[in-house]
Amino acid sequence: MTVRIAVIGAGIMGADHARIVAEDLPGATLQVVCDMDEARARAIAGRYDAEAATAPEAVIARTDVDAVIVASPDSTHAPLSLACIRAGKKVMCEKPLSQSSGECREVMQAEAASGTRQIMLGFMRRYDPAYRQMRAALTAGTIGRPLMMHNWHRNGSTPSADFTGAMAITNSAPHEFDILRYMLGCEPVSITATQPMRSDDKVAPVVMVLQTVDGQLVTVEVNNNAAYGYDVKAELVGETGTIATNHVSYTRMDKGATQSLGHDADWRDRYAEAYRQQNKAFVRWVQGGGCPELAASAWDGYAAAVIAECGVKALESGSRQDITLIPRPAFYAGATGKVA
Amino acid sequence: MTVRIAVIGAGIMGADHARIVAEDLPGATLQVVCDMDEARARAIAGRYDAEAATAPEAVIARTDVDAVIVASPDSTHAPLSLACIRAGKKVMCEKPLSQSSGECREVMQAEAASGTRQIMLGFMRRYDPAYRQMRAALTAGTIGRPLMMHNWHRNGSTPSADFTGAMAITNSAPHEFDILRYMLGCEPVSITATQPMRSDDKVAPVVMVLQTVDGQLVTVEVNNNAAYGYDVKAELVGETGTIATNHVSYTRMDKGATQSLGHDADWRDRYAEAYRQQNKAFVRWVQGGGCPELAASAWDGYAAAVIAECGVKALESGSRQDITLIPRPAFYAGATGKVA
Amino acid sequence: MTVRIAVIGAGIMGADHARIVAEDLPGATLQVVCDMDEARARAIAGRYDAEAATAPEAVIARTDVDAVIVASPDSTHAPLSLACIRAGKKVMCEKPLSQSSGECREVMQAEAASGTRQIMLGFMRRYDPAYRQMRAALTAGTIGRPLMMHNWHRNGSTPSADFTGAMAITNSAPHEFDILRYMLGCEPVSITATQPMRSDDKVAPVVMVLQTVDGQLVTVEVNNNAAYGYDVKAELVGETGTIATNHVSYTRMDKGATQSLGHDADWRDRYAEAYRQQNKAFVRWVQGGGCPELAASAWDGYAAAVIAECGVKALESGSRQDITLIPRPAFYAGATGKVA
Amino acid sequence: MTVRIAVIGAGIMGADHARIVAEDLPGATLQVVCDMDEARARAIAGRYDAEAATAPEAVIARTDVDAVIVASPDSTHAPLSLACIRAGKKVMCEKPLSQSSGECREVMQAEAASGTRQIMLGFMRRYDPAYRQMRAALTAGTIGRPLMMHNWHRNGSTPSADFTGAMAITNSAPHEFDILRYMLGCEPVSITATQPMRSDDKVAPVVMVLQTVDGQLVTVEVNNNAAYGYDVKAELVGETGTIATNHVSYTRMDKGATQSLGHDADWRDRYAEAYRQQNKAFVRWVQGGGCPELAASAWDGYAAAVIAECGVKALESGSRQDITLIPRPAFYAGATGKVA
Ligand SMILES: [Mg+2]
Ligand SMILES: [Mg+2]
Ligand SMILES: [Mg+2]
Ligand SMILES: [Mg+2]
Structure with a gap:
């Protein structure tokens, strides 16, 4: 068919x-x-x-x-x-x-x-080879029990000039919220969000720290005006080792006193x-x-939305926000497996 | 349809x-x-x-x-x-x-x-992103006129125990012969082939040096018992810079005092x-x-076969062999473009 | 003499x-x-x-x-x-x-x-080639005004079994506190500190977020039981680019399906x-x-001590602590230059 | 004293x-x-x-x-x-x-x-950390018996305009001749030397292939006009793995759609x-x-001179030259140890 x-x-x-x-x-x-x-x-x-x-x-x-x-x-x-x-x-x-x-x-x-x-x-991202290898290493026990996950989400520039820190949390960060839940197999319970100050009127990066119900710490940097290109990175730190995304570039060039790799233009190249x-x-x-x-699933969409709502409140209030989800409906059972 | x-x-x-x-x-x-x-x-x-x-x-x-x-x-x-x-x-x-x-x-x-x-x-390989980027850099003039191309073709081990140096040239090296012709846009005119000695009865690597009609030098190492994994690499050296294949690994791991990237299991992973x-x-x-x-095309298949035949003679005789192709039939005109 | x-x-x-x-x-x-x-x-x-x-x-x-x-x-x-x-x-x-x-x-x-x-x-670290290049890039304006600095301080294991999170802040983190002050050329004004939970009785990592008087954000991970080796890393994120420490290994090895670089055994190798x-x-x-x-100078030692004291309070209280230094004595003027 | x-x-x-x-x-x-x-x-x-x-x-x-x-x-x-x-x-x-x-x-x-x-x-180079690690890996048996050594010697440009291929062999390549003898612990017995053609009047690279008395193959590229910087690389290929020099750069930069490492300006930086x-x-x-x-020792100087003399003859004649050393005087016994 x-x-x-x-x-x-x-x-x-x-x-x-x-x-x-x-x-x-x-x-x-x-x-x-x-x-x-x-x-x-x-x-x-x-x-x-x-x-x-x-x-x-x-x-x-x-x-x-x-x-x-x-x-x-x-x-x-x-x-x-x-x-x-x-x-x-x-x-x-x-x-x-x-x-x-x-x-x-x-x-x-x-x-x-x-x-x-x-x-x-x-x-x-759940279908991206890098995140799949990270998840596989975790479930295989290669790096031990996960302790921390670090995430960087960088765009060359924002699509519009009036992009705000809150929009960085609601539009860009949900990818991070989903992948941390998927990777760690449990839910975050709190979030903080802070921004440095830029010298111009572009939106500054947002730095978030989340804690999970299993006691892990997750850091997230969303930098929508990174200037140099599209760059998404993550590192999973376990009790016995770490696994991280590696910069993928098919070629490298030696020219003009430097050796260089290319950056992706945007997410369509990176996640093709x-x-x-x-x-x-x-x-x-x-x-x-x-x-x-x-x-x-829709449940994952709900969870990402709740976390983003709490992230915006954390950014606006300047204080840590608890994250509370409704109990997971049986209808959505079983998708996000926990690492033993 | x-x-x-x-x-x-x-x-x-x-x-x-x-x-x-x-x-x-x-x-x-x-x-x-x-x-x-x-x-x-x-x-x-x-x-x-x-x-x-x-x-x-x-x-x-x-x-x-x-x-x-x-x-x-x-x-x-x-x-x-x-x-x-x-x-x-x-x-x-x-x-x-x-x-x-x-x-x-x-x-x-x-x-x-x-x-x-x-x-x-x-x-x-002509459809591989790495070689395509190398070719694109060449035609864009980014590294200047090509001077040399270095190629490494490594397999973990041979499919059969009775693999020989001649077979390395006729079975494995044609990929190198084709890509050098494609990349440089001209034909090789001579070839030498030499092997080191192994301490066991496995086939030793074959090292070839080719010259092209445009005066470029090409080195080729075919190592069918590289032991560590499947690894194909190339570097194109131009008059103003170089471009090389970069080792692609989606993740890297820190564990046991080392930081490591994975190697592909075989060509199906590498060239998927x-x-x-x-x-x-x-x-x-x-x-x-x-x-x-x-x-x-069939013409490219013919050229690879001639080069391989000369390579086997070079290996067996221990001396440099000239490579002579029939004139390219008009029917096959135009495929391999020369960099101006 | x-x-x-x-x-x-x-x-x-x-x-x-x-x-x-x-x-x-x-x-x-x-x-x-x-x-x-x-x-x-x-x-x-x-x-x-x-x-x-x-x-x-x-x-x-x-x-x-x-x-x-x-x-x-x-x-x-x-x-x-x-x-x-x-x-x-x-x-x-x-x-x-x-x-x-x-x-x-x-x-x-x-x-x-x-x-x-x-x-x-x-x-x-102020004499380390990596940090010196980072500082030089900053003062040369190569990456624009600094926005964030990310720092990782990882040891294979703690010197003693009774090492605590507070000790991670007072014994290990001062290197980070000093280098961020030196690099950014200004003082931090607040700090938070959090720890994930380990499954054993070893001390868990400490994750800190600091804000500077110039509005920069600094993250610090101190992981005294990283297991895999000694590893100190930093990235400086500017408004137009980033510069980071690169993993230095004199050689790389291909063996057993991986390509690997070595990690330093401890800080004496890393900072020789x-x-x-x-x-x-x-x-x-x-x-x-x-x-x-x-x-x-002694002033820098004082600043590091104050930041560490606030970091310990932040860890123990679970809430952000303000960092207040005495005015810098004229006697110690001039050492830490600010990037214009 | x-x-x-x-x-x-x-x-x-x-x-x-x-x-x-x-x-x-x-x-x-x-x-x-x-x-x-x-x-x-x-x-x-x-x-x-x-x-x-x-x-x-x-x-x-x-x-x-x-x-x-x-x-x-x-x-x-x-x-x-x-x-x-x-x-x-x-x-x-x-x-x-x-x-x-x-x-x-x-x-x-x-x-x-x-x-x-x-x-x-x-x-x-015998005192360079990279070559020392390569030699140590070899003597430790980590990569098995050595089969091949690949060497690249690249300068940004020649000191003088009248530099020739023969000078590349007598002035630049002796470093390669010495390190291959030191690394492999035996003497080369033959050498070939070839050059591609440049489009300008600068000296073209010289590509040499040497065989040792123990049956190893060594390739050497000397490129005195590599344009992009000073770059010396080597790879030792053993029967069970390889070890290679790794590009050392203390920092890396993300800027303008590329991630780049620096090249050394010349040999004084590289070999400080x-x-x-x-x-x-x-x-x-x-x-x-x-x-x-x-x-x-002086013996090593003699050996390098003989190899260079044969290399020049190989380049000029276009044919493989045998390398014959006098018997090693007892006075110089013991320095270059062979890997068992
Ligand atoms: Mg969208
Ligand atoms: Mg086939
Ligand atoms: Mg101390
Ligand atoms: Mg000299």
């Missing part, structure tokens, strides 16, 4: 998903590209002989659409996921599920009420393989395979 | 091609897996709901087969490629086209007589992306796209 | 200083090695044809001793530095000057009353060149050169 | 040796700096309160000179070494001992006739520690210690 996919949203991520579906996803075909901006939808759809559309709910309801990828603006993620649930169609929703943890709970309730898992959340594997897992699921083991 | 592919040969490489076609090639489907050993054919075919067969020529002739991937033993590559030409079906033939340059010429003549390019040769891109290019070609710009 | 040096303390650091003075310090000679434990003093002194002694104050007073290196237990640093001031002899005192900021102030007052600088404090340069600077000063520009 | 040293030659290397003796060599003092060019001698001598002189033989004969460092033009190395032997003074002679193997034999005969070893040759350790070993020897185990 060839899965006919609708991509909703034709911005940077939507265009990238459309390309992956059209060119790199065996078993899938790009059926529709939908965007409020018709010209944008047409531009992307035309590239791959797909249809263009502007009304997302109508697209979701189409009988010739088997599954949906949501890559529209963040505020539409939850409503469109709900529409997919109502239509009984599986959806790969870009993060965040919602910036509101309350709205995430509504989506979880609807999904649970439907009786079956239908949402996969686009925390693609992760996006591809994630979307492959989505297609297999739609084709009838089991719910992908690695994939993030 | 979905391209129905027959994979001929169900050994290590055939199994890998079958997997790529079945799981990672949009626009293609695995129709048949053919191997003299019926059980082997069934084992791989069964994995992907394809048919199993044992008679390659019959498979090539099937009307439900649109294109062929040849990954059977080396001695069958040329006969099967000729069968594909006769059947008017495009073929992605694993290297070498033939270990006999004379047989390569027969294939070229048949292909030329057919009036159209039908053979793509599996020198997959190259194989995927190569086969995608093949499918696009079968679907009606132009002959893939990067891909190696 | 050959400087006759007395080394007080014949423990690990004292033995190392004795060796440097005896074998690697032109213009200096090892006159006396003094330790409460006479056998220890004799053992080290005998190695280099120096005299052994057990009474430090008497040694300091000797007319054939021109200068003193104090490497005895931490609690004796301040009293012995005071004795040197009284004797009018310059002293290179191992860190800390004192764990009590009050006692540091007494030393400062005595030094100021003597009218001349006599104390150089053994914060040897820094210790040598620091002690050379000390000798030149004693010989009549000006007060070494890079060297840490 | 303080060793009073005369440095003969006040060019780049002489100035560097004068600095090391004056500032970094405990137990030694810089007595005289001698150069045909009086102004040059005065400039360097004046820097360190040493005397200036212009007549080397007279300097060697001075009663207030205990030992000599020869860093004058290459053609004077042998005559001045002979003068030191006659004067009964130990000499650390910069490489080469002579470019003529015959002249090297005369020096060996004179030294042997004197009945005692007096010459240490400045093949400082090797020069210091070599000269320390020389001083200890003069003070009465045994002949330094690591140091190169």
Whole structure:
């Protein structure tokens, strides 16, 4: 069965998903590209002989659409996921599920009420080879019990000039919140957030320290104006050793008194393989395979939203905030395994 | 149009091609897996709901087969490629086209007589990101005119105990011969080959030095018993700088007083992306796209065979051998571009 | 003039200083090695044809001793530095000057009353090539205004089983406190300190976050049971780029499916060149050169002690502590330059 | 006993040796700096309160000179070494001992006739931490029996415009010839030498392949116009693993879409520690210690000269040259140990 996919949203991520579906996803075909901006939808759809559309709910309801990828603006993620649930169609929703943890709970309730898992959340790092090797080393006991995780999230520059520290926490940091939960297999219980001062009006980095219920410490630096390029790094410190992401560059150059490696331009280069594997897992699921083991769920989207809300409060108040999640519904049991 | 592919040969490489076609090639489907050993054919075919067969020529002739991937033993590559030409079906033939340059010429003549390019040769390194970046740096003038290219080809151990230095040249080194021709955009004119002595009965490394018609020097080390893992490296030395393959490891580990990166187990890990891109290019070609710009042709297979023949003579005689190619047929014009 | 040096303390650091003075310090000679434990003093002194002694104050007073290196237990640093001031002899005192900021102030007052600088404090990192390059890049403007500094201080294991988090702050972290002040050219104004939980009874890492008066953020991880080796790292994040310590290993090895670099056994290997340069600077000063520009002073020892005191309070209270220093005495003006 | 040293030659290397003796060599003092060019001698001598002189033989004969460092033009190395032997003074002679193997034999005969070893040759790489670790790994059996050694010797640019391939072999490559002999513990028996063609009139690289009496292969690239900086690299390939020099840079920088390490400006930076350790070993020897185990002797100078002579013939003739050394005199027994 060839899965006919609708991509909703034709911005940077939507265009990238459309390309992956059209060119790199065996078993899938790009059926529709939908965007409020018709010209944008047409531009992307035309590239791959797909249809263009502007009304997302109508697209979701189409009988010739088997599954949906949501890559529209963040505020539409939850409503469109709900529409997919109502239509009984599986959806790969870009993060965040919602910036509101309350709205995430509504989506979880609807999904649970439907009786079956239908949402996969686009925390693609879980499919990245580096994080997978880190997780494998952990579960194999190679570095002992985890004690700390350090994370760096650096962009060359912000997409808009009015980006704020709070936005760094709600837009960029959720990737860190998800991966620390996934990696450590437990939930954070507190968070602090602080910013240095820049000499210009660009948003300064945000430095967060989280504690987990298992007593681990996690540091997160989100630096949206790192200037030098896109660079995401992580180190997992265990009781007997550490494992860290290594800078991947296919070549190195000796020139002008330096030896240099290249930096990725942005996350699409850095995570190209992760996006591809994630979307492959989505297609297999739609084709009838089991719910992908690695994939993030609505529950993970809820947890990331709560942590981000607490992070913003920590940044604004200047004091440590407790993080309290609702009990994990049985419906979402079993995904994030704890290292013994 | 979905391209129905027959994979001929169900050994290590055939199994890998079958997997790529079945799981990672949009626009293609695995129709048949053919191997003299019926059980082997069934084992791989069964994995992907394809048919199993044992008679390659019959498979090539099937009307439900649109294109062929040849990954059977080396001695069958040329006969099967000729069968594909006769059947008017495009073929992605694993290297070498033939270990006999004379047989390569027969294939070229048949292909030329057919009036159209039908053979793509599996020198997959041309699709590897590292070599592509090296080539791009060269054509961009970043390191100046190329002066030297150094190449290392290391395997953990030989597939069989009776591997010889001559086999290192005819089986392993063709990848180096092709990539140096591709990278430098010109032909080698001489070759020397020497071996150190091992203390055991394993095959020793072979060290070759080649000169090109443009006056470049190329060194090649083929070490089939490197013991530590699979490791292929190259450095291109230009008049104003150098560019080299960088060791790619997604993670690094600190443990037991060392900081370590992993080595690949074999070429399938190292070149996974190259194989995927190569086969995608093949499918696009079968679907009606132009002959893939990067891909190696029968001419390239012929050139590699001649160089290997000269390399074996150089090793056996202990003296430098001239390399003489027939004039490049117009039919194969234009593929390997020279850097100005 | 050959400087006759007395080394007080014949423990690990004292033995190392004795060796440097005896074998690697032109213009200096090892006159006396003094330790409460006479056998220890004799053992080290005998190695280099120096005299052994057990009474430090008497040694300091000797007319054939021109200068003193104090490497005895931490609690004796301040009293012995005071004795040197009284004797009018310059002293290179191992860190800390004192764990009590009050006692540091007494030393400062005595030094100021003597009218001349006599104390150089053994914060040897200021002489380390890596930190010097980082400082040079900063002052050259290569990475823009500094925003953050990340620091990792990892030991294979603690010297004693009863090492505590507070001791990590008072014994190990002062090196970090000094180098951040030196690097950023300004004082920290607040500190938080947190620990993850280990599964055994070894001391867990301490993670600190400091803010400086210029609005920079500094993170410090002190991990005294890192298990894998001695590893000190730092990264300076500027507004236009970053500069970090690079792992220095003279060789790398390919073996057993990994490529590995070595870790230093301890700080004496890691900082061998820094210790040598620091002690050379000390000798030149004693010989009549000006007060070494890079060297840490009693003021720097005081600052490190105050920060450590606040760090311990932060760890014990679980809340951020303000750091308040007395105004910098004019006597100590000028050493730590601010980057414009 | 303080060793009073005369440095003969006040060019780049002489100035560097004068600095090391004056500032970094405990137990030694810089007595005289001698150069045909009086102004040059005065400039360097004046820097360190040493005397200036212009007549080397007279300097060697001075009663207030205990030992000599020869860093004058290459053609004077042998005559001045002979003068030191006659004067009964130990000499650390910069490489080469002579470019003529015959002249090297005369020096060996004179030294042997004197009945005692007096010459240490400045093949400082033997004191370099990287090569020492490589040798240690070899003798420890960590990489198995050595099979190959690869060497790269790259300078940013040649000192003079009329530098030739033959000069690359006689002036630059002797360092490689010595280190391969030292590392492998046996002698080379043949050599080939080839050059690529440059597009300008600068000297092109020379690529050499040597075979040793124990059946090892050694490749050497000497690239005197590498453009990007000074870069010397080596890899030792054993039967069970490899060990290679690692690029040492104290810091790395992220800036402008690249991550970069620095290259050394020239050999004085790269080998600063090797020069210091070599000269320390020389001083200890003069003070009465045994002949330094690591140091190169006149015999090693002779061997390097023979290999270079054969290398030049190989380059000029285009054919492999046998290398034949005289039997090693008993007087020089024991220095280069073979790995079992
Ligand atoms: Mg997004
Ligand atoms: Mg093959
Ligand atoms: Mg100490
Ligand atoms: Mg020289």
